[in-house]
Every structure is written in C-alpha cells, then in structure tokens.
Amino acid sequence: MHPREQTIFALSSGRPPSAIAMVRVSGPEAGPALTVLAGWLPVPRMATRTLLRDAGQQPIDDAVVLWFPGPASATGEDVAEFHVHGGRAVLAALFTALSALPDMRAAEPGEFTRRAFENGKLDLTEAEGLDDLIHADTDRQRRQALRQLKGLLGDRARDWRAQIIEASALIEAGIDFADEGDVPAELMAPALLKIKGLLAEIEEVLAAQGRSERLRDGLVVAIAGPPNVGKSTLMNALARREVAIVSPHAGTTRDIIEVQLDLDGYPVTVIDTAGIRETEDPVEQEGVRRARARAAEADLVLWLADAEHEKILHQGEAPVWLVRNKIDLDGGRSGATRAGGDAGRKGASAEFRISASHGDGLAELIAALVQFAQVYFGSDTGALIGRARQRKLLEEAVASLRRSTEVIGAGEELAAEELRSAAHSLGRLLGRVDIEDILDVIFREFCIGK
Numbered sequence: 001m002h003p004r005e006q007t008i009f010a011l012s013s014g015r016p017p018s019a020i021a022m023v024r025v026s027g028p029e030a031g032p033a034l035t036v037l038a039g040w041l042p043v044p045r046m047a048t049r050t051l052l053r054d055a056g057q058q059p060i061d062d063a064v065v066l067w068f069p070g071p072a073s074a075t076g077e078d079v080a081e082f083h084v085h086g087g088r089a090v091l092a093a094l095f096t097a098l099s100a101l102p103d104m105r106a107a108e109p110g111e112f113t114r115r116a117f118e119n120g121k122l123d124l125t126e127a128e129g130l131d132d133l134i135h136a137d138t139d140r141q142r143r144q145a146l147r148q149l150k151g152l153l154g155d156r157a158r159d160w161r162a163q164i165i166e167a168s169a170l171i172e173a174g175i176d177f178a179d180e181g182d183v184p185a186e187l188m189a190p191a192l193l194k195i196k197g198l199l200a201e202i203e204e205v206l207a208a209q210g211r212s213e214r215l216r217d218g219l220v221v222a223i224a225g226p227p228n229v230g231k232s233t234l235m236n237a238l239a240r241r242e243v244a245i246v247s248p249h250a251g252t253t254r255d256i257i258e259v260q261l262d263l264d265g266y267p268v269t270v271i272d273t274a275g276i277r278e279t280e281d282p283v284e285q286e287g288v289r290r291a292r293a294r295a296a297e298a299d300l301v302l303w304l305a306d307a308e309h310e311k312i313l314h315q316g317e318a319p320v321w322l323v324r325n326k327i328d329l330d331g332g333r334s335g336a337t338r339a340g341g342d343a344g345r346k347g348a349s350a351e352f353r354i355s356a357s358h359g360d361g362l363a364e365l366i367a368a369l370v371q372f373a374q375v376y377f378g379s380d381t382g383a384l385i386g387r388a389r390q391r392k393l394l395e396e397a398v399a400s401l402r403r404s405t406e407v408i409g410a411g412e413e414l415a416a417e418e419l420r421s422a423a424h425s426l427g428r429l430l431g432r433v434d435i436e437d438i439l440d441v442i443f444r445e446f447c448i449g450k
C-alpha cells in the first residue's frame with residue numbers, strides 16, 4: 001500500500017512523562033483501530049471514557065477517546081484520538097498495539113498537517129501559520145501565526161488571484177474581439193484599471209508590515225565593548241538571572257552567551273560576548289574573533305563603555321547604541337539620562353547612561369529596545385506576511401503585474417503572459433502549483449504529531 005494511503009499515528013502532545021498524553025491516528029484504519037482497542041466505536045466527536053485493551057485483551061490504560069469520522073476532521077480523513085496517561089510505558093504499550101494493526105505506521109513530521117493540506121482543509125499559508133503557532137514563544141508571534149492560520153493572507157491571495165484571472169479574461173476577450181492586428185486601447189482600459197488596483201493593494205500589504213516575517217526568528221541584539229566594562233552584568237540584568245559569569249578580571253567572558261527575552265511580546269535574543277581588546281592569550285583571541293563576528297551579524301549592537309573606554313571599535317551594518325555603564329562611579333556626572341544629542345559624533349545612533357549593577361537607566365534602555373523592535377518588525381495589528389517565502393512570492397507577483405501594465409500597449413499576448421506569471425506566484429503562495437518540492441521543505445520542519 002502506498003505510504004499516503006496508510007494510516008498514521010503519533011504522539012501529538014509533549015514529551016513524556018506527562019499527566020495526559022494524546023495519540024492521534026489518521027486514515028482509513030483509524031476506526032478499526034479504535035474498535036479493536038476500545039472494544040467499540042464511540043459516538044462521533046464525543047469524549048468517551050474507556051478501558052483500552054491490546055489484541056490479547058490485556059489492559060493498556062484507562063483512557064478518554066474521540067472519534068472524528070472523515071471528512072469532518074482536522075485532517076479530512078477518519079481520525080481517532082487516544083487521551084491516555086502520559087507515562088512512557090503506557091505510550092509504548094499503545095504504540096505496540098497500534099503498530100500491530102495492518103496498514104498502520106508512525107507518522108512523519110508534519111504529516112497530519114500535510115494530509116489536512118492535501119484534503120483542502122488548509123492552504124499552504126495556513127499550514128505555515130499552524131507551524132509558527134506551535135513554535136510561538138511570545139504573544140506577538142502567537143498573534144501573527146494565528147492570523148495566518150485563520151487564512152487572512154490566504155484569503156487575500158485567493159482574491160488577488162481571482163482578479164488576475166478576470167483581468168486575463170478581459171484581455172483575452174479583447175484579443176478575440178479584434179481578431180487580427182492591434183486591440184483597440186479602449187478594450188484594454190478595464191483590464192489595465194483592474195491590474196493597477198491590484199498592484200496598489202498588494203504593494204500596500206508589502207509596504208505596511210515592516211519585516212513582520214522576521215518575527216519568527218526574533219531580533220538579535222549583541223552586547224559588545226572592551227573587557228570589564230560590565231557587559232555580562234548588563235546581560236544578567238536584562239535576563240533577570242545569572243546567565244553569565246561576572247568578575248573584576250578583564251577577559252572573563254570567552255564564549256558567546258545567548259538568552260531569549262520576551263520584550264513586550266517581541267522575541268529578542270541578547271548575546272554577551274568577549275571584551276574586545278588586543279591579547280596574547282590564544283583562547284581569548286578566539287573569543288574576541290567570535291565576538292566581532294557575532295556583533296557584525298546582529299540587528300543592533302549595544303556598545304558598552306565606561307569612563308575609561310569610549311571609542312567604538314565596531315564595524316557592521318547594524319545600528320550601534322553607545323551605552324555608558326557604571327554611572328554610579330562617576331560622581332558628579334551621574335544620572336541615568338538618555339543623551340541623543342552628541343551620539344552621532346561617536347558613530348552611535350543613540351546614547352544611554354546606565355548602572356548595570358545598580359539598575360539605573362535600565363528601564364529607559366529596555367523601553368528603547370521595545371521601540372526599536374516595534375519599528376523593526378512593523379506594526380503588528382495587520383501584518384499579513386509571516387515568512388520570507390510569502391514576501392518573495394508577493395514581490396514576484398507585483399513585478400509581473402507591473403510588467404504587464406508596461407507591455408500592454410506593445411502586445412496583449414505579452415501582458416497576458418505576465419498575468420499568468422503573477423497568478424502562478426500567488427498559486428505557489430497558496431500551495432496550488434508546483435507543490436511537491438515546497439511541501440517537502442516546509443513539512444519536514446514540522447513537529448512529529450502535527
């Protein structure tokens with residue numbers, strides 16, 4: 001039997017042991033499996049308590065089961081769910097019993113979702129949203145993923161695609177009407193109007209969202225600067241725990257230390273690096289090399305300095321904020337204020353004064369980081385684009401549509417060809433054309449049991 005027709009099962013809940021675990025079964029053998037293990041087929045979509053038994057009638061567990069006959073199920077196939085106690089031996093016994101049944105095998109990662117997609121329950125943007133929702137760590141990630149799962153981008157793309165096909169029909173009609181030679185311009189006017197309207201709509205979606213697809217990875221903020229200025233102390237203060245070793249010795253941090261922060265719902269990875277200086281110690285040299293490399297790749301660099309070290313020794317694309325630490329030590333000049341004025345002069349786009357160990361100025365720094373994230377990711381109220389793949393295909397569609405408006409005067413066939421190409425891009429966005437290669441890439445990254 002072809003693997004696609006086999007019935008699949010997997011643990012759909014978290015890593016055992018857990019209080020309760022959920023094993024999902026999808027495919028034609030789901031009903032027979034439930035009948036064998038539970039003794040009977042429960043009422044559809046009603047949680048039912050039952051004692052599960054294996055083929056030798058030995059009890060497996062006291063469970064709750066659910067029966068979703070297809071096509072009204074999450075995958076569109078017959079689905080059975082076993083909600084059991086989440087012990088490893090319980091799960092092992094259940095898997096053994098399931099594996100013993102004919103045409104039954106363990107699911108590949110993302111295979112339930114893939115089946116839901118293949119049965120028309122989800123389009124590709126919705127499937128991507130589902131995967132993003134499972135991996136969402138922060139509230140803004142969750143909200144963005146849920147918008148995708150609810151089909152907000154998919155619905156727009158379907159509408160755009162339909163309009164492109166209408167515009168093509170108008171052009172084709174013009175071509176037929178004019179039978180030979182050029183199509184009169186007035187016949188092309190309605191098509192052109194439609195295409196221009198579409199272009200404006202898609203461009204608005206592309207422009208309005210900042211880099212919303214980057215919300216999946218989060219913002220990378222590197223703390224860099226000379227040794228002993230308090231980089232690790234700042235890292236610990238931001239993380240609110242002792243992730244990095246702090247000591248009065250210059251050259252304490254050698255490896256790169258990372259923490260994931262949730263700053264007002266924005267995912268932010270903060271990295272603490274080795275203090276940058278000339279050194280003879282080969283281990284520290286390697287630390288400095290790594291520190292420079294990571295700072296160069298960051299989205300934002302906090303260049304930490306104290307009264308002695310102010311010069312910024314950093315090169316990269318990302319903005320650099322000068323953060324003066326240990327203001328508790330510099331007597332008269334103390335006070336945690338943000339002085340943007342003279343920052344540009346030193347190669348920094350903003351300047352802060354903090355005491356990482358006492359906490360002064362940290363609230364201002366964090367507020368500025370949140371604001372930076374807000375600008376970086378764009379307003380999240382309507383962000384429709386969740387992945388780079390989606391942005392790229394929308395950009396391709398825009399480029400084709402724009403070319404179609406340019407060539408429409410020169411030749412209707414050329415315009416029609418560009419419209420086909422735009423529709424093709426949107427079809428790929430939705431997973432309607434040349435899907436096999438995309439599907440393999442996308443679903444491979446899913447969790448098992450999803």
Ligand SMILES: Nc1nc2c(c(=O)[nH]1)N(C=O)[C@@H](CNc1ccc(C(=O)N[C@@H](CCC(=O)O)C(=O)O)cc1)CN2
Binds near residue numbers: 072073074121
């Ligand atoms: N126990 C359990 N909880 C779960 C899921 C699940 O599969 N099982 N889900 C798994 O993703 C999510 C909920 N999503 C679901 C999506 C569709 C259907 C479903 O049965 N759809 C049918 C019927 C529609 C209806 O009556 O609302 C359909 O689409 O035809 C069920 C759950 C999260 N929680």
Ligand SMILES: Nc1nc2c(ncn2[C@@H]2O[C@H](COP(=O)(O)OP(=O)(O)OP(=O)(O)O)[C@@H](O)[C@H]2O)c(=O)[nH]1
Binds near residue numbers: 229233325329354358
């Ligand atoms: N007074 C004062 N001391 C601080 C402050 N921040 C850090 N320190 C002290 O400065 C010393 C160095 O701090 P670290 O956080 O280890 O400095 P670092 O920049 O990570 O140093 P390296 O890892 O060696 O590059 C420690 O003794 C800290 O307690 C501050 O705001 N005020």
Ligand SMILES: [Mg+2]
Binds near residue numbers: 232253273274
């Ligand atoms: Mg350090």
